[in-house]
Amino acid sequence: MDIKNMKDRFEQLRTPFYYYDTGLLSETLETIRRETAGREGYHLHYAVKACANPEVLRLIQQAGFGADCVSGGEIRTCLENGFRADTIVFAGVGKADWEIELALEAGIQCFNVESIPELEVIAGIASKMGKVADVSFRINPDVGAHTHGNITTGLAENKFGIAMKDMTHVIGIARQLPSVRFTGLHFHIGSQILLMDDFEALCHRINELQDRLEADGIKVENINVGGGLGIDYAHPDEHPVPDFNAYFGTYARHLKLRPGQQLHFELGRAVVGQCGSLVTRCLYVKQTESKQFVIVDAGMTDLIRPALYGASHCIQNLSSTGPVRTYDVVGPICESSDVFAKDYLLPETRRGDLIVLRSAGAYGETMASCYNCRELPKAYIN
Numbered sequence: 001m002d003i004k005n006m007k008d009r010f011e012q013l014r015t016p017f018y019y020y021d022t023g024l025l026s027e028t029l030e031t032i033r034r035e036t037a038g039r040e041g042y043h044l045h046y047a048v049k050a051c052a053n054p055e056v057l058r059l060i061q062q063a064g065f066g067a068d069c070v071s072g073g074e075i076r077t078c079l080e081n082g083f084r085a086d087t088i089v090f091a092g093v094g095k096a097d098w099e100i101e102l103a104l105e106a107g108i109q110c111f112n113v114e115s116i117p118e119l120e121v122i123a124g125i126a127s128k129m130g131k132v133a134d135v136s137f138r139i140n141p142d143v144g145a146h147t148h149g150n151i152t153t154g155l156a157e158n159k160f161g162i163a164m165k166d167m168t169h170v171i172g173i174a175r176q177l178p179s180v181r182f183t184g185l186h187f188h189i190g191s192q193i194l195l196m197d198d199f200e201a202l203c204h205r206i207n208e209l210q211d212r213l214e215a216d217g218i219k220v221e222n223i224n225v226g227g228g229l230g231i232d233y234a235h236p237d238e239h240p241v242p243d244f245n246a247y248f249g250t251y252a253r254h255l256k257l258r259p260g261q262q263l264h265f266e267l268g269r270a271v272v273g274q275c276g277s278l279v280t281r282c283l284y285v286k287q288t289e290s291k292q293f294v295i296v297d298a299g300m301t302d303l304i305r306p307a308l309y310g311a312s313h314c315i316q317n318l319s320s321t322g323p324v325r326t327y328d329v330v331g332p333i334c335e336s337s338d339v340f341a342k343d344y345l346l347p348e349t350r351r352g353d354l355i356v357l358r359s360a361g362a363y364g365e366t367m368a369s370c371y372n373c374r375e376l377p378k379a380y381i382n
């Protein structure tokens with residue numbers, strides 16, 4: 001789809017809002033299905049925190065995905081939108097008691113446990129409820145990903161996971177606890193990863209850990225490699241669908257699965273990132289001594305990625321074909337970091353022009369806030 005063809009429809013709607021292209025989402029889901037179809041024991045869990053729009057969730061669920069949740073609220077949202085409890089995995093360093101109870105009550109597939117205190121709390125709650133909790137351990141593989149510092153998660157310095165040297169010890173503890181069952185290992189090295197070498201490094205690390213466990217006579221039913229595949233923010237129209245062939249191929253080539261072992265993926269951004277856009281309007285063009293600002297009616301409250309990660313999105317003016325000018329594109333929020341782009345080339349822009357921030361489907365709407373007493377952005381889906 002060419003976003004320019006949406007101009008007449010967008011003109012009817014009050015800005016700012018999110019727009020999701022279901023055609024592209026379906027194409028992406030179909031590509032994932034095709035690339036995993038011939039591979040035995042591959043399971044997909046959509047990382048709900050990327051985008052929890054109910055209609056988007058429903059399409060993903062209908063495509064056969066399970067879910068990866070990081071809060072009780074996400075588990076609830078998934079159950080309300082058709083996901084089967086036994087396809088839900090639950091990660092996060094700070095699971096509250098009520099969230100653990102909710103997950104046990106629902107009968108989720110697995111807790112991805114990130115510390116010994118958490119394991120003990122889950123065991124205690126499960127025991128009280130007369131249940132057995134299936135647990136995987138999130139291991140910190142100390143594998144760096146070539147991505148933004150705020151979104152690497154698999155380094156020793158990060159808060160996530162259990163250190164490799166403690167792995168056998170925690171599995172031993174789990175085996176002593178009658179109300180938990182050890183079912184696997186979980187990893188997630190970060191997000192917006194475009195170098196397949198990073199995933200390959202993770203595979204080698206997992207192979208080593210598996211060899212070590214095997215030597216200790218420990219059997220692992222499930223390997224969960226998390227998510228992290230990136231998208232092309234600079235060229236959304238040239239690469240609307242990420243290279244899933246390279247991604248799944250990397251795991252197929254380098255990860256040594258044991259007979260019968262199941263392999264789980266938790267993709268978020270790569271599934272929904274390119275299908276979403278944030279549509280906004282130019283409120284003012286402001287000239288200062290050194291700069292020209294395009295001030296739009298969307299702000300960091302609607303899309304926080306540029307302010308939070310220094311992320312850049314492709315920006316398009318749907319209303320102008322004028323000569324190209326250089327602008328800083330900024331929002332109306334009372335923060336200096338409320339900037340979408342600096343020194344960005346756009347056709348000459350005027351008040352009222354429709355401005356679109358592309359590739360905003362992941363970590364966009366879900367991260368919106370009401371700061372400055374603003375309304376949350378609406379969302380439209382075709």
Ligand SMILES: *Cc1c(COP(=O)(O)O)cnc(C)c1O
Pocket residue numbers: 047049050068070091092188190191192226227228229266267268269270362
């Ligand atoms: C955020 C997250 C994911 C998804 O990451 P993407 O980069 O969006 O694919 C997967 N697993 C866990 C545990 C996460 O926290």
